[in-house]
Structure formats: C-alpha cells, structure tokens
Amino acid sequence: MRHRTLALALVLVTGIAAIPADPAAAAHVRPWQSYVLGPESRLVQPVRVEGRGTVRVHGQAATLTTTAGRTPASVVLDFGQDVAGTPYLDVSKVSGSVTLQLVTGEARQFLRRPAATTTAVAATAGARQVTLASVANLEVGNAITIGGQVRVIAGFDPAAVTVDLDRPLSADVPAGAAVTSSPGAPASDEAPGLAGVGGPDTLTVTAPGRVSGGFHGGFRFVLLTLTGPGTISLSGAGVDFQAYRATPRDYRGWFLSSDDQLNRMWYAGAYTVQLNMKPAGLNGLPDERIYDGAKRDRSIWTGDLLVQGPTIINTLGDVGARYLKSSLEALFATQRADGALPGSPDFAKGRSPQGFPLFYSNNYSGYGARAAIDYYRYTGDRDYIVSRLPDLRRELAYNDSFLTAGNLVVSDDRDYWQATQTGAVTKYSIDYYILLREFAWLERTVGSAALAAEHDAKAEAIKTAVNARLWNPALGAYGQSTDHPDVLVEDANALALQYGFVPAARQASVLRALKTLWTPYGAILGPGLQDPTGHTIEPFGNGMETAGRFAVDDTAGAFALMRRTWGPMVDKKHPLYTGGLWEFKNSEGGVNRTTASLAHGWAAAPTVQLTQQVLGVSPDGPGYRTWSVQPRPGRLSWAQGVVPTAYGDIDARWTSARDKFTLRLSAPGSTSGTVAVPADRNDIVLVDGRGTRPAISNGYARFNLPGGAHTVSVLRR
Known part of the structure; x- marks a missing residue:
C-alpha cells in the first residue's frame, strides 16, 4: 500500500x-514593480491643482489675482502622496513685485488653521480697528467674530497686533472677549524647531523664471497664497525630490502575494523608510542617516531603527546597510561614559545642524545595541561589529544595572509611548531578556562563549521571574508591573508571545486578552494608557502584537490586526493617505495634532513581517x-x-x-x-x-x- x-x-x-x-x-x-511608490523622476509634479479666490487653473498652470480687501488667491498642489525636497514654481508672468507664501503639509486638514484669540483692550462701538492678544492665523478677507459680532478682516498690523475691520463694531467689546476666525491662515504642519528644516517660505517674485522654496522633509500638499495685491501666472510647479528616490531598478528585495492590500502595506513601509533617508550632504550634514520621520523629528531614533534596519536592508540591500551603519556611527559617537546609548543622537536640529544627544530612556539605550546587532545579523559585517563589541558590552553593563536581585527590571522609564512606568515592569524585563539573548548570539559568533552562556542563564532567570511574579490569572495575561498588576498592556504580552515566555497552555488566554484591546482602527496600548498628546494606538506596539501572533501561529489574528491598523493607511481614499505609514492614531483612527508624522519608520512592521513570516525568509x-x-x-x-x-x-x-x-x-x-x-x-x-x-x-x-x-x-x- x-x-x-x-x-x-x-x-x-x-x-x-x-x-x-x-x-x-x-x-x-x-507585477511587483507596479507597487513601488518612489518617483521615476527627480522632478515631481502635482497630480491635482485646486484654487481658492480669484484663480484660473489650467492643468498644472494657474493664474492668481489678489485684490485688496478680498480673499487672497491661493492654490493647493496635491502630489498624491508624500514627497520630500525643495518646492519650485515656474513663473511665466508677474505684475510688478508680488509675495507668495508657501506652506506644506502631510494632511490637507492642517494646511489652514482657525484663529482663536481674545481682545487685548476694550473696543467701543463704532471702532474699525481692534487690538488683539495675537494675530496668528489671521488672513485678509477672513470672516472674524469679535465678541459675537461678525466682520471681515480688511487688514492687520502684526507689530501693533491690531486688526482693521470692513465696517465698524455695532456694540462695545470688553477686553478679554473671544475672537475667532475661519477658515484660518495658511499654516504648515511641520515642526522646524525639532527638524531644523521646513516652516512657511516667503517668496518675493519680481520677474518670470523659476523660483524655489526651502527644503521640506515630508509633505503631500503645497499651499501657495498670493498674500498682497497683484497677479502672477505659473506655467508649472513641482518638487525637486531629495530623499532616497528608489525606483524598481533600485530594489534588491521585493514581495508579492495574492492579497493586494498586504502588498500595498509592504511597499508603503519600504517607501516610508526611503522618505526617512537623508542623503549625504543634505541640510549641511555630510553623512547618510535614517531619520524617524520624513517631517518630524527628522532625527535618528534607536527604537525606530529596530524596524527600519531590517526593512531597509531587505528592500535596498547594500545601500540600506550603508545608511544603517552611518546612523549607528552617529549613535556610538555620542555614547556616555557609563555606557548608555542615547535614544536619539541628533535630536532637535532646530538648534544646530547636528542636533544634540537625547538620553530618552534606558530601554531605548538597549534598543540601540539591538539595532547594531541587527546590522551584523543582516549584513555579516564582522569587522565592524568586532570593532564595536567593547562599546556594546559597556551598554549592556549599563542596562544590567536596572536588573534587581529578583531578576526583574525596575526603571522609572518612559519608553516609546512617553509615559513613565514604575515598579518591576513586565515589558522592560522582557526587553532586557531579548537584549541578553541577542548578546548571547553575538558573543557565540564573534566573542566569548563563556559570556554567551552567562547571558543565556540570566535571560532564563528573567523569564522564570516574569512568569512567577507578573502573570495575572484574573487578566489571563501579564500585568503591566508589580505596581500595576491589574493593568493589561499590549506590548508586554505581545513580546511574551513572540519570545516564548507564554506556556502553550496559556497562549490562547493571552491572545484573547489582547483582542479585548482591539478597536476598528487597531489595538490600543491598554486601559488608561496613552501618550500625553492623546494617541492611544501605536503601530510600533501593534507590530509587536502581529509578530507575537505570527510566532504562535495565529496567522489569522495577525492579518486581521494588520488590516485594522495599516489598512486605512494604504487606502488612497483616506484623507490622511500619504503613501507612508503613520506614527500613531487616536481612538477615532485619526491623529490628535498637526505635527503628527504620517511617514514614520517605526510603523513599517508589515514590510518586515510579510517577508519573514509570510514569505518566510529570515536570517x-x-x-x-x-x-x-x-x-x-x-x-x-x-x-x-x-x-x-x-x-x-x-x-x-x-x-x-x-x-x-x-x-x-x-x-x-x-x-x-x-x-x-x-x-x-x-x-x-x-x-x-x-x-x-x-x-x-x-x-x-x-x-x-x-x-x-x-x-x-x-x-x-
């Protein structure tokens, strides 16, 4: 038989x-090439042009005319997805000398912001000029409400903080009265104080020819406003693309499956990291770097590198490895004497082109070491990792100082969602376990077998302690910490699944508990946990959960969470679509602040996991x-x-x-x-x-x- x-x-x-x-x-x-989002040409043109006020649009050409006392003429250039670089305008005709204000935004909803202020001094009936506390976001031609009276802004003086009205007030207005204006003035959603680039550009045009703005790190939209009286005709406009421009010819790795949405996630993650890549020489910095976000913070962050490193090497091969190594060098150059690596070696470049090292958290220090070990795992660059082994050992010793005699990590630390956790923390303990296992692998490969054995033994002791002291039977999952044992958190339980902490008999219970954190837009961090700015859904943490579900063969659950979290991001009809993946979401699936990064490297988990878990190839x-x-x-x-x-x-x-x-x-x-x-x-x-x-x-x-x-x-x- x-x-x-x-x-x-x-x-x-x-x-x-x-x-x-x-x-x-x-x-x-x-074909897989059709999913690639990188522009074919360095000069990128908008896909749509829309005007407001006295504007005539013909394809990508437009004529803007602003008349005193009326709504200033403006056009919105929509590039269809995020781009990065220097916007330019081709001027064919101009009347005298005119001034254009240029602002950029990843989300159109943030291109104009309503004004909200108060009267600085009382105004009497019959007054046509009012002194305010601020004239921010006011625009000539806007409707303005002053103490309940609606008027139109005829002009304003920023120095004197006064506003001229189209007609007199009909009643007295006391000092401190509410003042609002809508739709608001042009406003960028960039944060130049952190990024060192971006913010509004003021362009004075006196003759036909090409006019360029400054560098802007990540944007889908450009809003051009002719701020004063005059007329200008544009024959074209675009962006000189200055992130890493990868076409299909530049991809060394690729992915394709029978599911179109998953395919779009893979290439969106790849494009996100490409937007985050700063070429050598840009912004006064000679080296290549991988920033956390295209728009904000435009800094190297160690937590982001854990996702960006595998993504960039799996997609761009040697080029990606080169960028990662250069970023690691910036990290090691700012290592402290006690061994700690900064969370970001070049934060807030608004103060200087180089920025300054930000020792954000102890956990992020360990992330930096893991990013370096990942570089070796994916590239096999033995000479480099051997040269950095003493520095890595010093960092490990620093992290080891937070391990208690009970084999749990106690550290008043912020970690990635920026809220301090106290007591013996489950996630920090598991993170240190992961770091020890990574070091054990590294030491066995290029260092000391004896040290590798010590690291493995210490890691096992942590696993035992976590299961003995931090498992909560009532939750059917691990609690947040010894101080908060009844708080269910996503990240710690996800990592416990991924790294083999959860006995087989408990896996179904942890999976069920995690699912109670799901919303239609992704999984929340946990009950009562959120970033101080209001976001509750972290793609970084959701990526930990999808990895944990894959690890215990809950492929259906991993796919379902991917679709909730990243599905809207790759939907071209979504108002926040950028072609990139977003830093975070709030409980309604949107974002809470104008500076939210909508092309953020730590969100690229689907690119890594579709290669390693679905295609199935890993080192x-x-x-x-x-x-x-x-x-x-x-x-x-x-x-x-x-x-x-x-x-x-x-x-x-x-x-x-x-x-x-x-x-x-x-x-x-x-x-x-x-x-x-x-x-x-x-x-x-x-x-x-x-x-x-x-x-x-x-x-x-x-x-x-x-x-x-x-x-x-x-x-x-």
Missing part, C-alpha cells in the same frame, strides 16, 4: 510542478550564511519574493491550496538553512521529488537543506 501511495504522490507532484513558477505572470495579477547566521524559511500562508493562495544577502539572493515562492502546498526555494550555494512547511503526520512531504520523513511538530514539517534550488511539496490527505 505504501508503494502505491508514493506512486500516486509522484503523479500528483508532476501536476504541482506544472503550476507557473511566477504567478504574477497571470494577466490579472499586478539565522550573520549575513544569512545560515537562514530559515517558514511560510505562514494563512488564507493566502500564494506569495513570492527575493531577499538580498551577503552571499547572493534568496528567492522563495510558494502556493497553497486545499490539497497541496508547494515551496520553491533558491539560495546561494555557500549557505544552508532550515525549512519548515505546513504539514501534519498524514501528509506526504517530497523534497526535490523524493519522499521524506521529516520531523513534524506544531503543524510544520522541518528539515535542513543546503544552498541551491529546491522544490518542497506537501500533499494533503
């Missing part, structure tokens, strides 16, 4: 081999000298992609149907790895056409393979 079954399997595998190796060849499937040894391939298909019918490595490309593609699963893998000949494919004990597993009896556990057949081309087939019975 067994011979007959194998014979049947060989007949069936012939059918499997007939499946096209490249499903994208089917006419109804978009084990440095530079992928050894690798693992473990697809988690969920309900997808196929996925394929390429991962660049130090030894050459790894090409993986799989198809999944009710009765069969097929993985085709090509890896560099000088490498080797472990393959795990979905299977149970009743299935037939063939490797390169030969029947095999692999070890099967937790729903996967596992075996080792050398580099080269392989086909693995699972026939489901």
Whole structure:
C-alpha cells in the first residue's frame, strides 16, 4: 500500500510542478514593480491643482489675482502622496513685485488653521480697528467674530497686533472677549524647531523664471497664497525630490502575494523608510542617516531603527546597510561614559545642524545595541561589529544595572509611548531578556562563549521571574508591573508571545486578552494608557502584537490586526493617505495634532513581517550564511519574493491550496538553512521529488537543506 501511495504522490507532484513558477505572470495579477511608490523622476509634479479666490487653473498652470480687501488667491498642489525636497514654481508672468507664501503639509486638514484669540483692550462701538492678544492665523478677507459680532478682516498690523475691520463694531467689546476666525491662515504642519528644516517660505517674485522654496522633509500638499495685491501666472510647479528616490531598478528585495492590500502595506513601509533617508550632504550634514520621520523629528531614533534596519536592508540591500551603519556611527559617537546609548543622537536640529544627544530612556539605550546587532545579523559585517563589541558590552553593563536581585527590571522609564512606568515592569524585563539573548548570539559568533552562556542563564532567570511574579490569572495575561498588576498592556504580552515566555497552555488566554484591546482602527496600548498628546494606538506596539501572533501561529489574528491598523493607511481614499505609514492614531483612527508624522519608520512592521513570516525568509547566521524559511500562508493562495544577502539572493515562492502546498526555494550555494512547511503526520512531504520523513511538530514539517534550488511539496490527505 505504501508503494502505491508514493506512486500516486509522484503523479500528483508532476501536476504541482506544472503550476507557473511566477504567478504574477497571470494577466490579472499586478507585477511587483507596479507597487513601488518612489518617483521615476527627480522632478515631481502635482497630480491635482485646486484654487481658492480669484484663480484660473489650467492643468498644472494657474493664474492668481489678489485684490485688496478680498480673499487672497491661493492654490493647493496635491502630489498624491508624500514627497520630500525643495518646492519650485515656474513663473511665466508677474505684475510688478508680488509675495507668495508657501506652506506644506502631510494632511490637507492642517494646511489652514482657525484663529482663536481674545481682545487685548476694550473696543467701543463704532471702532474699525481692534487690538488683539495675537494675530496668528489671521488672513485678509477672513470672516472674524469679535465678541459675537461678525466682520471681515480688511487688514492687520502684526507689530501693533491690531486688526482693521470692513465696517465698524455695532456694540462695545470688553477686553478679554473671544475672537475667532475661519477658515484660518495658511499654516504648515511641520515642526522646524525639532527638524531644523521646513516652516512657511516667503517668496518675493519680481520677474518670470523659476523660483524655489526651502527644503521640506515630508509633505503631500503645497499651499501657495498670493498674500498682497497683484497677479502672477505659473506655467508649472513641482518638487525637486531629495530623499532616497528608489525606483524598481533600485530594489534588491521585493514581495508579492495574492492579497493586494498586504502588498500595498509592504511597499508603503519600504517607501516610508526611503522618505526617512537623508542623503549625504543634505541640510549641511555630510553623512547618510535614517531619520524617524520624513517631517518630524527628522532625527535618528534607536527604537525606530529596530524596524527600519531590517526593512531597509531587505528592500535596498547594500545601500540600506550603508545608511544603517552611518546612523549607528552617529549613535556610538555620542555614547556616555557609563555606557548608555542615547535614544536619539541628533535630536532637535532646530538648534544646530547636528542636533544634540537625547538620553530618552534606558530601554531605548538597549534598543540601540539591538539595532547594531541587527546590522551584523543582516549584513555579516564582522569587522565592524568586532570593532564595536567593547562599546556594546559597556551598554549592556549599563542596562544590567536596572536588573534587581529578583531578576526583574525596575526603571522609572518612559519608553516609546512617553509615559513613565514604575515598579518591576513586565515589558522592560522582557526587553532586557531579548537584549541578553541577542548578546548571547553575538558573543557565540564573534566573542566569548563563556559570556554567551552567562547571558543565556540570566535571560532564563528573567523569564522564570516574569512568569512567577507578573502573570495575572484574573487578566489571563501579564500585568503591566508589580505596581500595576491589574493593568493589561499590549506590548508586554505581545513580546511574551513572540519570545516564548507564554506556556502553550496559556497562549490562547493571552491572545484573547489582547483582542479585548482591539478597536476598528487597531489595538490600543491598554486601559488608561496613552501618550500625553492623546494617541492611544501605536503601530510600533501593534507590530509587536502581529509578530507575537505570527510566532504562535495565529496567522489569522495577525492579518486581521494588520488590516485594522495599516489598512486605512494604504487606502488612497483616506484623507490622511500619504503613501507612508503613520506614527500613531487616536481612538477615532485619526491623529490628535498637526505635527503628527504620517511617514514614520517605526510603523513599517508589515514590510518586515510579510517577508519573514509570510514569505518566510529570515536570517539565522550573520549575513544569512545560515537562514530559515517558514511560510505562514494563512488564507493566502500564494506569495513570492527575493531577499538580498551577503552571499547572493534568496528567492522563495510558494502556493497553497486545499490539497497541496508547494515551496520553491533558491539560495546561494555557500549557505544552508532550515525549512519548515505546513504539514501534519498524514501528509506526504517530497523534497526535490523524493519522499521524506521529516520531523513534524506544531503543524510544520522541518528539515535542513543546503544552498541551491529546491522544490518542497506537501500533499494533503
């Protein structure tokens, strides 16, 4: 009977081999190149131009005329997605000398802000001029309400803080009376005090020709306002793109699947990090850097690098590695004498081009070390990591100072959502466990085996302590800390799943508890927990949860949370769409402040996880000298992609149907790895056409393979 079954399997595998190796060849499937968001040309033109006031728009050409006492003429240039660089205008005709105000924004809703102020002194009936506490966001031609009386702004004097009205007041207005104006004056949503770039540009135009503004780090919209009387004709406008402009030719890795929305997430994450990449020489800084956000803070942040590092190397290969290494060098250059690495080595460049090191949190110090270890894991750059090993050991010693005799971490620290947690904190303890495991891997590879063993032993003691003291049976999950054992938090429980803290018998309970934190827009941090600015949903933390769900094979849950959190971000009809992924959300799925970053590196978790968990390719040894391939298909019918490595490309593609699963893998000949494919004990597993009896556990057949081309087939019975 067994011979007959194998014979049947060989007949069936012939059918499997007939499946096209490249499903994208089917006419109804978009090629991966079509998802790439980087502009083809350095000079990028708007996709839409809309005017207000006396404006004539013809395609990308426009004529603006402003008349004294009326609404100033303005146009909004919409680039369809975030861009970065220097806006420019091609002027074909101008009457005399005119002044244009140029502001940029990622979200159109923040391009104009209503004014809200008060009267500074009392005004009497019949007055046509009123003194205010502020004239910020006022614009000639706006309606203004003063003490309940509606007038139109005819003019104002910023120095004297006075406003001229179109007609006299009909009643007295006391000092301190409310004053409001809508729709408000042009206003940028940039934060130049942090970023060192951006803010409104004032352009004086006296003759035809090209006029350029200053550098702006990340924006979808440009609002141009002809602030004073006159007429100007524009024959065109655009942006000189000055982030890293990656076209399909520049991608060294890619991903494609049977799910269009997931594909859009992967490429949005890639584009987000490209917008965050500062080329050498820009803004007076000679080196290449990976900033946290395109618009804000435009600083290197260690927590963001944990997501950005794998993203940038998996997508751009050597270029990404170069940017990551340069960013790490800026980090190590500001390491403190006690070993601490800053959360950001170059924060608030509004004070100087170089910024200053911000020692934001002890946890972020450990993130910096992990980012450096990740660089080695993905690149195999042994010389670099050996040169930095003493610095990394000093940082580890600093983090170790917060470990108590009870093997838990106590640190009045802020971490990524900017609120202090006290007591022995579950997440901080798990984070230190992760850091120790990373160091153990590093020491075994380039350092001391004895130190590696010490780190592993200390990590195990932390895991034991967390399970003994921080598990809360009433929650069915881990509590926030010893001070707050009854508070359910997303991040700690997500990391506990991802890094094997949760015994198998408790996994379902933790998954259920985490799901109570879900909203239609993603998972909240936890009951009562939020950033001081009001955001409650962190893509950084949601990425921890999707990783945790993948780790325990809750692929359906991981996909469902991805769709809630990142689905709106990749929907071109969403009013906050930028082509990038957002820093955070509030409880209604929007953002709470104008400076919210809508292209933020720490949100790129889907790009990393779709490559490593869905396509299934991740590094084990440095530079992928050894690798693992473990697809988690969920309900997808196929996925394929390429991962660049130090030894050459790894090409993986799989198809999944009710009765069969097929993985085709090509890896560099000088490498080797472990393959795990979905299977149970009743299935037939063939490797390169030969029947095999692999070890099967937790729903996967596992075996080792050398580099080269392989086909693995699972026939489901």
